[in-house]
Amino acid sequence: MEFLDLRILDIVDIVLIAALLYYLYKLVKGTVAVNIFIGIVIIYFVWKLTQLLRMEMLSNVLGEFIGVGMFALIVVFQQEIRKFLLMIGSTNFARRRRFLQTLKLIKDDLETPNDVEAIVRACENMGKTNTGALIVIQKSTSLDFVKNSGDAMKVQVNQPIIESIFYKNSILHDGAIIIEDNYITATRVVLPVSNDRTIPLRFGLRHRAAVGITEKTDAVALVVSEETGQISYLKDGEFVMFDGKEDLIQKLKADLV
Numbered sequence: 001m002e003f004l005d006l007r008i009l010d011i012v013d014i015v016l017i018a019a020l021l022y023y024l025y026k027l028v029k030g031t032v033a034v035n036i037f038i039g040i041v042i043i044y045f046v047w048k049l050t051q052l053l054r055m056e057m058l059s060n061v062l063g064e065f066i067g068v069g070m071f072a073l074i075v076v077f078q079q080e081i082r083k084f085l086l087m088i089g090s091t092n093f094a095r096r097r098r099f100l101q102t103l104k105l106i107k108d109d110l111e112t113p114n115d116v117e118a119i120v121r122a123c124e125n126m127g128k129t130n131t132g133a134l135i136v137i138q139k140s141t142s143l144d145f146v147k148n149s150g151d152a153m154k155v156q157v158n159q160p161i162i163e164s165i166f167y168k169n170s171i172l173h174d175g176a177i178i179i180e181d182n183y184i185t186a187t188r189v190v191l192p193v194s195n196d197r198t199i200p201l202r203f204g205l206r207h208r209a210a211v212g213i214t215e216k217t218d219a220v221a222l223v224v225s226e227e228t229g230q231i232s233y234l235k236d237g238e239f240v241m242f243d244g245k246e247d248l249i250q251k252l253k254a255d256l257v
């Protein structure tokens, strides 16, 4: 049967399409782009239906629309396409780097493990004084596309530095900080805010920004609430539950490997 005549390349084809759809979903999840995307899919199916039913005029009009639509798409999704390419490029680069590291082709010390204890201790202290904080820890996806909105710096992670950045009277306290390979590489960063309507209303923009960046990239985020002093840990756009400081440290370490 021709239908069951599946080649290895067909399987690779399906896996690649699945990966592509996954990246697209991750990119548009919770944004208005999702509605535009659904609109396009609907128009495409109506066009196919009109072709099938031989409704010449409507099918021609929709066909023309779809033809020009490709250019319109590039304009409408300009931001998303940029992020998409960045996401694919940086993820592959990081994977390649890890692959080379396992083969010992490049030095192991390129990536310094993040000082998770210092970060969590800083969050704990900031929580006690109700100091709001937003910390994003980069993994394999590059965060360059958000870093540009803040101020670049390169300081090795340590507890007092983090606390002094978020200290209420500090000029750097607004926005998020980015941590890469145990270095704080940007402060006052503005993150994309998630539009996810399932986030409880008690969480404001700081938490929504943490959800936003973790749903669009594989970074993880820590938020200290200014109102309650509570620490939240976010991964893949979701709040991760933890039982005390030690549990948070263990979870972070496991997620940052």
Ligand SMILES: Nc1ncnc2c1ncn2[C@@H]1O[C@H](COP(=O)(O)OP(=O)(O)OP(=O)(O)O)[C@@H](O)[C@H]1O
Binding pocket: 132, 133, 134, 173, 174, 175, 176, 189, 190, 191, 192, 193, 202, 203, 204, 205, 206, 207, 208, 209, 224, 225, 226, 227, 228
């Ligand atoms: N998109 C964003 N990117 C980075 N930081 C942000 C963003 N939006 C808000 N913030 C930071 O969060 C701060 C407080 O915002 P908001 O009070 O709405 O947050 P919240 O989630 O209610 O937090 P809290 O519980 O601490 O009040 C802002 O002053 C700013 O420093």
